[in-house]
Amino acid sequence: MLRDYLPVLLQIIVAVGFAASALIVSVLLGKAGRRTPIKDSPYECGMVPIGEAQPRFSVRFYLIAMLFILFDLEIVFMYPWAVVYRDMIHGHPVVFWSMLSFVSMLMIGYVYALRKGVLDWRN
Amino acid sequence: MTTLGDYLTVSGILFAVGFSGVLLRRNVIIIFMALELMLNAANLSLVAFSRFRLGEDGLPSYNAQVLVFFIITVAAAEVAVGLAIIVALYRARRTTHVEDINSLKF
C-alpha cells in the first residue's frame, strides 16, 4: 500500500532538492550586484512606470463578487434535495414547497439587489 | 491506509494554523482568511467523523454532512458582509492594518 506512494515521495524529494540546490548554488556562485535606483526600477531599460503598482478597481467589482459568492453557494442545498426529490415527492409535497420557499427567498434578495442598482454598470 | 486519526490530526493542525493566524497577523484581510481556515478545519473533521462512524445500516451519518453545507454557506455570507465592512473601513481610514484601528480605546 505504502509502496505505491514511493514515486510521489521521490518526486517530492527531487522537486525540493532541485529548488534548494538552485538557491544554494546561486548564493555560492552568484555575485551580489551593485544596487542603484535605476537597477531597482521595474523596467531597467524600458519606460519609467507611472502611477501606483496596484491599480484601483471600481468598488463594483467587489459587490458583484460578493453577490456571486452568495448566490453561487446556495446551489449547494439543491444537490441533496435533487437526490431525494424523486423518491420523496410522492406523499411528501413539503419537499417541493420547502425548496420553492427557499428559492423565492433568494429571488427576493436578487430583486432587492437589482432595485438598489448594484448590477447597474452605467454610472 | 488513512485512518480517522489522520484526518483529525490534519484538521487539528488546520484549526491551529487558522487560530494562530488570527492572533498573529496584522492585516484584517489575512485574519479573515485565517478565520475561514478554522471553519474549514471543522468541515474536514465533520466529514471524516461522518465517513468513519457508520451506522447499523452501513451508511454514514448524513446529519454531519448537511451541517457542512450549512457551514459553507454561512461562511460565504459572513465573508460577503465582512468584506463589505472592510472595504468601507478602507475607504474611511485608508488602511486595513489592525494597529491603525485604534480610535476606540482598548
Place this chain on the structure above:
Amino acid sequence: MISAPYLEVAVLVLGTVILLIESFFSKFDRRYLGYAALVGLALIFLATFFIAPQSTMSSAPFWNFYSADATSLFFKRIALATTAGVIVMMFDFAALVSSGVQGATPQSGLGEFFALPLFTCAGLMWMASAIDFVLIFVSLELVTISFYVLVGFTRRNPASLEAAVKYLVLSAVATGFLVYGITWIFGATGETNLQKIATVLSGTGLEQNAALFGGVLVIIALGFKIAAVPFHIWVADVYQGAPTPVTAYLSVGSKAAGFIVLLRVLDPFLILPQMQTLLVAIAVLTLIYGNLAALPQTNVKRLLAYSSIAHAGYLLVAVVSFSGRAVAFYLVAYLLMTLLSFAVLILVSQPAGDQLESFAGLSQRSPFLAFAMLVAMASLAGVPFTAGFLGKFLVFDAAIATHHFGLVVVAIVTVGAGFYYYFKVVRAIYWDAPPASTDKIIVSPLTRVALIALIAGTFVLGVYPQPIFDALAR
C-alpha cells in the same frame, strides 16, 4: 390555534416586505416602515399567547430540530419585546443614520435600519426553540451576521466601522470555536440533537474526553455571545462604537438568546462534573472583572458595557445553580432596565455625546428623563422594590439552594461595587450643575409611552413577579 413555527415565518415575512417596499418605492416617509414593523411585532407578540406549548415531540423530523415548550415561547416573547423597544429607540436615532454620507437624504438607509432588527429577531426566536446543533448554529449566525451590518451601519463614522471590524473578527473566532466544538461532540456521540446527545452521554463506553473537549469549545463560543470574562474583550469597544439602539439590542437580545442556548446545551453536559467547575470559575471572573472595570468609566456607554458584563456574571450564577426560572426572570428585569437606560442615553447624548458630563443637571433640563434614568440605575444596582432587586434575590436564592456559598459571597460583594458606579450617574443627574447653554430635551410621544411602560414594568415586576412564573410554568 397557530403553530409555533409560523411566528418566525411571520417575523421574516414582515422584514422582507419592509425591505421590498423600501427598494420599490422611493417617495414616502421611511418612518412609516418603522411604524409598520412596530405594529407587526405587536401583533406577533399577541399571537404568541394563542399557542399552546407542546411538550411532547411529534414524530415528524421537523420536531427533532425545533421545540415549542413554554420556555422557548417565553424567550420568543423576550425577543419580540426587545426588538420592538429597539425599533422605538431607532426613531430617536434616525437623524444620525446617514450623517456624513455624501449625497444622502435624511431618509436614506432608514428602511434597512428598520428591517434588519426584524431579521435578527427571527434569528433570536429560532435560537429560543433550537434543540439541534444544526439549528443552533444557523440561527446564531443569522443573529450574528445581521449584527455585523447593524454595528457598522453608520458607515461614515470611523468608530462605528472599527467596532464592526472588531465584532466581526472576534465573533467569527467564536463561530470557529462553536463549529469545531460541535464537530467533536458529534464525533464523540454521533448525534447533533441535544436530547439524543443526552441519552448517549448518560450511557457507558463513551469517549468522554472528546465530548468534554467539544463541550468546552462550545461554552467558549457562547461565552463570547453572552460577554463572559475572559471572552469579553470585544464588549466595551463594540458597545461604544455601535449606534446606540444597536448597543441596546446587542446587550439584551444577544445575551438573552445566548443564555437560552447555554441552558439547553448544558443540559446534556450536566453529567460531566468538570463542566460545573469551569462555569463557576467563569462566573466568578465575570462578576469581579465586570464590576471593577466599570468603576473608573466616565463614558456612560462604556459604563453600561461593563455593567452588562457584570450582569452576565449574575446570570451565570443562576445558570450554575441550574435555575431556569431565575435566569428567565433576571433576563426580563435586565431587558426592562437596560432598554430604559439606553433610551434615555440616546436622547441625552444626541447634542452632547456619551460622556458622563452630558448627564449633568439632567433633572433640571428634563425631570421625566432624569426620573427614568434614576429608575434604570436603581434597578440595575438592585435597590429593593425594583425588578432588578427581585432578579438578584432569586439568583442568590437559587445559588444558596444548590450550596454555592462562595459564589454568593462574591456576588454580594460585587453588588456593593455596582452601587458605587450606578450612583455616579445618579449624582451627575441630580447634584451636578447643568452646563450653561442647554435647553430642554424634547421627548416624542412614542418614546414617552415606551419609557413609561418600561418604568411601570420595572416597578410592577419588583413587587408582583407572578405573571412571569405563570408564563414559564404553563
